[in-house]
Amino acid sequence: MDAARRTFCAAGGLLLAGCASSRPDARAAARAELGATGKLRAAINFGNPILASKDAAGEPRGVSVDLAREAGRRLDLPVELVLFNSAGNVVEAVKARQVDLAFVAIDPVRAADMEYTAPYVIIEGAYLVRNGSPLQRNEDVDRPGTRVAVGRGSAYDLFLTRELKSAALVRAPTSPEVTNLFLAQNLEVAAGVKQQLEADAKRVGGVRLLPGRFMVIEQAMGVPKGRVASQAWLSGFIEEMKASGFVAESLRKHGIEGAGVAPADGRNRR
Structure with a gap:
């Protein structure tokens, strides 16, 4: 050389x-x-x-x-x-x-x-909520009484474990199961890959993504x-x-x- x-x-x-x-x-x-x-x-x-x-x-x-x-x-x-x-x-x-x-x-x-x-x-991490949820911004999520569904061991789980101070995490076995857990347990928020949540929103109806992203992956x-x-x-x-x-x-x-x-x-x- x-x-x-x-x-x-x-x-x-x-x-x-x-x-x-x-x-x-x-x-x-x-x-x-x-x-x-x-x-x-x-x-x-x-x-x-x-x-x-x-x-x-x-x-x-x-x-x-x-x-x-x-x-x-x-x-x-x-x-x-x-x-x-x-x-x-x-x-x-x-x-x-x-x-x-x-x-x-x-x-x-x-x-x-x-x-x-x-x-x-x-890629981007996003939040999913019900259409009637009072939450309008990503910054609204971290408050007492808010439960956030997330895939166990995912990048979102690791990030939110560090970042959320008041909201509680509820872990699904895998990321594709997050929306179903969110609905089944009547949780306030689901967190995950933006594209996955967009597809889930079309599949289940009655839900919406909060604008923007809460993290970059x-x-x-x-x-x-x-x-x-x-x-x-x-x-x-x-x-x-x-x-x-x-x-x-x-x-x-x-x-x-x-x-x-x-x-x-x-x-x-x-």
């Missing part, structure tokens, strides 16, 4: 990741970690419809599926899609090293057990804690996938609206 390239790679975390991921030794080190079982075991979470869903034949589809398969192709590893219905279960699988790669929202609690790339997609690739070679290679990979238009095209192909490609980001998130 010449002096100019060394200077370029030293400019920041993003450039370091990109330069490292292009070297054969960096790829080999990542391949050894990610493919220790002879295959790349990628966790796919159906609890977030922005990331993954099932097609008419019941097969996994979505941006996380596309990214997992592309990473496997570049590493020359067969990909095993390990399917989950909640982010909480995905995180537990990462902690137990039952999967090699996951697609999760960045959160400081999870960082204790996981190495992150920078985000590849940004940064979706990243994650690997078990300590797998720094994998994190470094995937950091360069995900930046290339954003810059090349791969992520944007995947979102378009799968008909995902309301989610945006994350901007280039050099910070090393762990």
Whole structure:
């Protein structure tokens, strides 16, 4: 590597990741970690419809599926899609090293057990209420007597656990079950992925979303804690996938609206 390239790679975390991921030794080190079982075991979470869903034949589809398969192709590893219905279960699988790669929202609690790339997609968290609810703004939710349904272990659960001071959380087993729990227990608010709640509102009727968002969720690739070679290679990979238009095209192909490609980001998130 010449002096100019060394200077370029030293400019920041993003450039370091990109330069490292292009070297054969960096790829080999990542391949050894990610493919220790002879295959790349990628966790796919159906609890977030922005990331993954099932097609008419019941097969996994979505941006996380596309990214997992592309990473496997570049590493020359067969990909095993390990399917989950909640982010909480995905995180537990990462902690137990039952999967090699996951697609999760960045959160400081999870960082204790996981190495992150920078985000590849940004989505919004929203609140759902009944049409007759007195709540009109996101700021109205955090008050005594308000009960908020949320998916156990989801990014929204972790965020609201820290942020809400007066309202109480009621946890559904998975994020797709939040609206049904909200209705069944006559709760005041449901919290989750904006697109999921919009679909639920059309399905059940008599409910509305509060304007705007209460949080922005940064979706990243994650690997078990300590797998720094994998994190470094995937950091360069995900930046290339954003810059090349791969992520944007995947979102378009799968008909995902309301989610945006994350901007280039050099910070090393762990």
